[in-house]
Amino acid sequence: MRKIVYQIIWSPIAELTYLETISFILENWTVKEASDFEEKVESLLNLLKTQKNLCPPSKHEKHLRRCVITTQTSLIYQFSKDTIEIVAFFDNRSDHEF
Numbered sequence: 001m002r003k004i005v006y007q008i009i010w011s012p013i014a015e016l017t018y019l020e021t022i023s024f025i026l027e028n029w030t031v032k033e034a035s036d037f038e039e040k041v042e043s044l045l046n047l048l049k050t051q052k053n054l055c056p057p058s059k060h061e062k063h064l065r066r067c068v069i070t071t072q073t074s075l076i077y078q079f080s081k082d083t084i085e086i087v088a089f090f091d092n093r094s095d096h097e098f
Helices: 012-028 030-050
Strands: 005-011 065-068 073-079 083-091
Touching: 005 012, 012 030, 012 083, 030 073
Parallel strands: 005 083
Antiparallel strands: 065 073, 073 083
């Protein structure tokens, strides 16, 4: 059986919040922590390419799924027939709608 590989696209908000997260890590920690975070995101995206249901649905927005990357940061995504859209990254300690 052949695995389906989903195309991953990033929303403008995802791109912005990802860069803000990297900037925050660099301002408060070291390049190593920023690199570790980037590696975790890349590993997660590679898994999502073949497992669109990998992360659980959001408690508040059922069409969105939330992946916890670190204790501080999560990734929100949604999917269609053949595409996974990265919606946003956010701080788990913040007051958010996800």
